[in-house]
Amino acid sequence: MRxxxxxxxxxxHASALFKLMDGPRTPSELAEQExxxxxxxxxxxxxxxxxxxxxxxxxxxxxxxxxxxxxxxGRDALEQTVHARDDWMMxxxxxxxxxxxxxxxxxxxxxxxxxxx
Numbered sequence: 001m002r003x004x005x006x007x008x009x010x011x012x013h014a015s016a017l018f019k020l021m022d023g024p025r026t027p028s029e030l031a032e033q034e035x036x037x038x039x040x041x042x043x044x045x046x047x048x049x050x051x052x053x054x055x056x057x058x059x060x061x062x063x064x065x066x067x068x069x070x071x072x073x074g075r076d077a078l079e080q081t082v083h084a085r086d087d088w089m090m091x092x093x094x095x096x097x098x099x100x101x102x103x104x105x106x107x108x109x110x111x112x113x114x115x116x117x
Contacts, residue, residue, distance in 0.1 A: 014081050016044050020070040
């Protein structure tokens with residue numbers, strides 16, 4: 001599903017941008033959250049900044065680091081990604097039998113209980 005969402009936004013770019021929805025992060029924080037090496041995240045951040053999807057600013061708490069923030073264009077790209085993912089999933093689910101859809105509803109309830117535990 002990650003690859004079906006938005007062909008203009010690579011899955012690892014979307015994932016990094018989703019992390020910025022709660023507020024700016026340092027590249028190191030993003031690397032840790034994404035479980036990638038710092039140089040990989042630096043390349044990702046640079047690409048996002050070049051495309052205008054994220055911005056870099058000085059970190060007021062640490063002059064040695066930068067903060068990555070989501071731009072309006074980045075927010076729009078994420079919104080398009082969410083809608084595309086939802087549409088993709090709804091088309092697949094619509095083709096299932098009622099019995100299969102019921103199985104998925106029951107499985108979703110079980111998974112939600114696991115997450116809440």
